[in-house]
Amino acid sequence: MKLVHITDIHLLPPGQTIHGLDPAARLNAVIDDVIARHADAELAVFTGDLTDRGEPEAYDILRGALQRLPMPAQLLLGNHDHRERFRAAFPDAETDDNGFVQTMRAAPGRVGRLLFLDTLEAGWSGGSYCEKRLAWLDRMLSQAPDLPVTVFMHHPPGDTGVAHFECINLHEPAPLVARLQAHPGGVRMIFIGHVHLPMAGVLAGTLPFVAGRGCTHHMVLDATARDCLWVAGGPNYSVITLAEDRVVSIAVDMLDAPLVGKGAYPPGP
Ligand SMILES: [Fe+2]
Numbered sequence: 558m559k560l561v562h563i564t565d566i567h568l569l570p571p572g573q574t575i576h577g578l579d580p581a582a583r584l585n586a587v588i589d590d591v592i593a594r595h596a597d598a599e600l601a602v603f604t605g606d607l608t609d610r611g612e613p614e615a616y617d618i619l620r621g622a623l624q625r626l627p628m629p630a631q632l633l634l635g636n637h638d639h640r641e642r643f644r645a646a647f648p649d650a651e652t653d654d655n656g657f658v659q660t661m662r663a664a665p666g667r668v669g670r671l672l673f674l675d676t677l678e679a680g681w682s683g684g685s686y687c688e689k690r691l692a693w694l695d696r697m698l699s700q701a702p703d704l705p706v707t708v709f710m711h712h713p714p715g716d717t718g719v720a721h722f723e724c725i726n727l728h729e730p731a732p733l734v735a736r737l738q739a740h741p742g743g744v745r746m747i748f749i750g751h752v753h754l755p756m757a758g759v760l761a762g763t764l765p766f767v768a769g770r771g772c773t774h775h776m777v778l779d780a781t782a783r784d785c786l787w788v789a790g791g792p793n794y795s796v797i798t799l800a801e802d803r804v805v806s807i808a809v810d811m812l813d814a815p816l817v818g819k820g821a822y823p824p825g826p
Pocket of ligand 1: 565567606635637751752753
């Protein structure tokens with residue numbers, strides 16, 4: 558199963574920029590590349606911060622841009638989003654019984670289940686995963702206990718060691734982490750956004766994660782600095798392969814790079 562992973566677009570109403578960047582233009586550059594090179598992906602997953610301030614006009618831009626995508630989109634919320642305005646703009650988006658924008662999809666065979674979690678807490682920069690959301694997760698995990706899950710969510714469910722984020726990760730992640738670690742089928746990978754850094758690792762001892770770098774502004778890595786510096790690398794997304802024997806995420810962040818050579822296929826050894 559092939560997916561594309563797009564995150565942290567931070568769309569704004571028409572004509573507005575963020576740190577001098579046009580988030581809609583950068584999203585469209587990503588979509589152009591997806592159309593040209595990865596139109597065979599089955600699903601495009603957006604792990605939150607779809608907009609920067611949750612304005613309806615920004616969600617309108619997203620809805621229009623998604624019409625160009627050759628595959629369906631799974632939209633998750635981040636701390637910069639607004640749940641009610643999102644649901645007004647995307648009335649067909651799947652939600653749980655309490656209106657949280659979270660759902661589960663079945664993948665073929667032992668690829669297992671894909672879980673899309675809603676960690677937005679209105680007014681917070683960090684995330685939360687409350688009792689109501691945990692109860693939904695318990696029901697989802699119990700439907701296929703022996704199948705592994707691949708999780709998509711905005712906030713990292715633990716501290717990644719970058720000072721800027723130390724107070725705005727998922728708050729009180731222990732109940733969610735405990736559920737995932739207790740799942741008999743196991744957790745194959747957690748794909749996140751939020752950090753605006755191309756980060757991968759293991760949290761809570763056993764949970765592997767990969768973060769998308771983000772489509773718009775990117776962070777200069779200084780793990781000890783509480784303030785952060787933003788820079789403009791290229792528009793970015795990732796291509797994910799989910800197979801029964803592997804999970805691979807490959808970042809695509811050279812959309813504008815000049816071609817400097819060609820390599821012949823090496824037949825080995
Ligand atoms: Fe973000």
